Structure formats: structure tokens, C-alpha cells
Amino acid sequence: MEQVLKEVRAGDIEQFGLIIDAMQKQLFVYCYHMLGHRQEAEDAVQEVFLKAFEQLDSYRHNVSFSAWMYKIAYHHCLNLLNRAKLNRVVTFLRAGIQTVSRHEGEKKIEDTEYLNNPLHVAISKLSVKERNLLILRVVEERSYDELALLFDIKPATLRKQYERALKKCKSYMLVSEGGDRHDSISATR
Incomplete structure (x- = not known):
């Protein structure tokens, strides 16, 4: 990858296609899980590659x-x-009525065939950082x-954050499958 980056930086723009080919599927899966909608994820991946290309000189x-x-x-x-x-809030304020659900994004995720199961519904309820x-x-x-390098956080701190997020996700899954809150907490210990 380093050689390809050198060639792109030297002006061989076509070599950036190799980077796209190598990372497109991974980034799509990531964006899809973050956004919960196929078309939004596809658009996001294109925009991410564009930003990466524009900011390539800042990569260290x-x-x-x-x-x-x-x-x-x-x-x-x-x-x-x-x-x-923000768009949901603005729409709500313009309409002046409570017809816009604050969980509109979650509904979109739940309506998606791939994400219509307890695990993905639970993941969608996590904060963006936890997700x-x-x-x-x-x-x-x-x-x-x-991940510690990426987030500039100590690995031990990330491990704790991960464990908490995983416990929270398991709790949401158990609740959505019909268990009560007490069962979900004891089951994640």
C-alpha cells in the first residue's frame, strides 16, 4: 500500500483506484453499520474516498x-x-406539530431487511461512539x-469502553427479545 501511496502522491492518480479496490468493501460495511441504510452507505463511501484523496498529503x-x-x-x-x-428537528419545528418521530432514524434501520433482527436493532440504539x-x-x-492509535486513547480504556458497549448491546437484545430488564442485566454478567 505504501508504494501505491507514493505513486499517487507523485501524480499517478489512476493508482488511487487500487486503494479503492482494496478498501471499498470494508468501508461500505462499516458505513452501512454506522448509517443503517444501503444508499446512504454507498454515497458515504464515495465521499470518504474523495476526502481521503483530497487530504492524502495529511496522512502520516x-x-x-x-x-x-x-x-x-x-x-x-x-x-x-x-x-x-438536525433535519428532523428543523422539520418538526417547521411543521409545528409532533408528527415527526424522534426515532425516525431507528425506524429506517428497523425497516431495512438486513438489519431487521435483535442484534442490529440493539446496535442502532447505542451511541455513535459505542457503535x-x-x-x-x-x-x-x-x-x-x-484502535488506541486511531482514537488517541489508551488500549485499556478502549477495552473497558468496549466491554460496557457490549454489555449494553446484549441488554438491548434481551429486552427486544421479550426478556425483562432484570434478566438482561444478570445475563450479561
């Missing part, structure tokens, strides 16, 4: 290139989620050391 070798790409993807998805939340950590740790199989 103290973190892996893939970690740098995930950081761009995280911030982009976070911006999209914040913008969607990000779970996706990178479980789906993308990133080590705590790599």
Missing part, C-alpha cells in the same frame, strides 16, 4: 492507512448522522492497539 505513517481511512469514515458518518438529526467501537472491534476485527 504513525497510524496504518486503513486506520486513517476509518477515521475519515467515522467523522463523515458522524456528520451525516448529526445532519439527519463505532463495536463495529471496528467486532466486524472489522481491529486490535485495541490499532
